[in-house]
Each structure stands twice: as structure tokens, then as C-alpha cells.
Amino acid sequence: MSFTIPFQMQMFLEDRRRLAKIGGALVVVILICLGFMWNATRLRQPPSIFDTPIDNTLGYLTLKDFSKLPLDQRVRFMLELADRFRKLKSNESAAMAAFLAGVAGPARDQLRDNVKMIAKDVLVQGATTYMLLAPSKRDAFIDTWIIKWQRTLEKATTGKEEKKTDSERLDAMRDQGKRNEERQGRIVGGGSLTDKGASGFLDFWQGEIEGSSTPREQGQITKFLDDVRTRLVNR
Incomplete structure (x- = not known):
């Protein structure tokens, strides 16, 4: 004995499958967009002062993220940066000078x-x-x-x-x-x-x-x- 699904029911099931695929694709797109938005808006933490190239360390000072840090953290960053300045090697001094000359x-x-x-x-x-x-x-x-x-x-x-x-x-x-x-x-x-x-x-x-x-x-x-x-x- 065979059982035949009515045409209207077949169309209904096909529509549901298509909607499910579209809905799944939309969810993926939304998640990707949210990921990009989160990555763009999240606060970038300061680099390690003594383990990061000096030009990259100075580069953090040119970002708005720096001013969003708590005051104590910003002051500590500047104190550590000043300490590193006093211990710069000749090649680091050249890199720092080149970076500062290019900041505009x-x-x-x-x-x-x-x-x-x-x-x-x-x-x-x-x-x-x-x-x-x-x-x-x-x-x-x-x-x-x-x-x-x-x-x-x-x-x-x-x-x-x-x-x-x-x-x-x-x-x-x-x-x-x-x-x-x-x-x-x-x-x-x-x-x-x-x-x-x-x-x-x-x-x-x-x-x-x-x-x-x-x-x-x-x-x-x-x-x-x-x-x-x-x-x-x-x-």
C-alpha cells in the first residue's frame, strides 16, 4: 500500500525547507557581523612595554583605546615607557625616531x-x-x-x-x-x-x-x- 503526500503538503514542506535554509544563512551572517562589530569596538589592551618593539609600543599611544584605559593604568604605562626610553639600545632609538618622524x-x-x-x-x-x-x-x-x-x-x-x-x-x-x-x-x-x-x-x-x-x-x-x-x- 503506497501513501502519497498531497501536492499542497509537498509545497508546504518545500517552503519550510527553503525558509530554514534562508534562516540559517541569516543567522550565520548576523553572527559574522556581530563578530566584526565586537572586534571593531572592543578595547585593545596596551602592549607589554619591555617585550614589544618600540615603534609598536609608541603606536598604541596614537589610538583612542589608550584614553579609554583607567587613569592608573595609563599612568603606569607612561612610567614604564619612560623607563624603557632610558634603556633604549641604539637600534631602538633609530626605530623610535623614525616612528615619531612619520606620525602626522x-x-x-x-x-x-x-x-x-x-x-x-x-x-x-x-x-x-x-x-x-x-x-x-x-x-x-x-x-x-x-x-x-x-x-x-x-x-x-x-x-x-x-x-x-x-x-x-x-x-x-x-x-x-x-x-x-x-x-x-x-x-x-x-x-x-x-x-x-x-x-x-x-x-x-x-x-x-x-x-x-x-x-x-x-x-x-x-x-x-x-x-x-x-x-x-x-x-
């Missing part, structure tokens, strides 16, 4: 913006924390904050911290701040590089990074830096 246009602008963004985020982080503190705790925060970043500057420029106590550091910055005020804010005269840098950093943001800050950030940073100046001079 959007890549150069992104490199500059990434470095400026570190300074901005240092100020934003400090100002935000400062504004949340009770007035009685703000002077101590300023002392701790300015010493922390002075030590960081020393590590970046010389590879080590100067042998000064916290009190000696604050006294040196106070003296430098008074000289700056007496000479209309111009950094001249004595004092070490980092004493001057700690004071000069307070003026850096206005000319370089203020425009990239929101009105709220600008207000908080202005208040914070005014109080830092006052604290350094009058402590």
Missing part, C-alpha cells in the same frame, strides 16, 4: 590628546574627590595629592624619587609658590625641576586642557586649583 595628521593629534587627557583626568579625579570631602579634611587631601603627583613626576623624569620627606617637599613647593606669586606667576629662580613642575602644573590645565572639560569639571577644577595654590603658599 590624525595620529599625531590623537597622540597629543591622549597625553593631555592624562593631565585632565588627574585634575578631574582630584577635584571630584576634593569637593566631596568635609572642609576639615581638605587641607590634608591637598598635601597628599600634590606629594603623590610630584613623586610620580620624579619617577617619569628621572626614574626615581628624590630623597625628601613629605614636609621638605611641601616646604619647597611653598617657597616656589611664593616666588611665583611675587613674580606674577612666572616660574624663575631656584628650586628643583619637580618643585617648579608641581607649581607650574597648576597653571597648565587652563591653556591646554580646559577646553576639553565640561562646565561642571571646569568649575570644580578651578575651585580645587585655587585652594591648592592657597594651601601651598599659606601652609
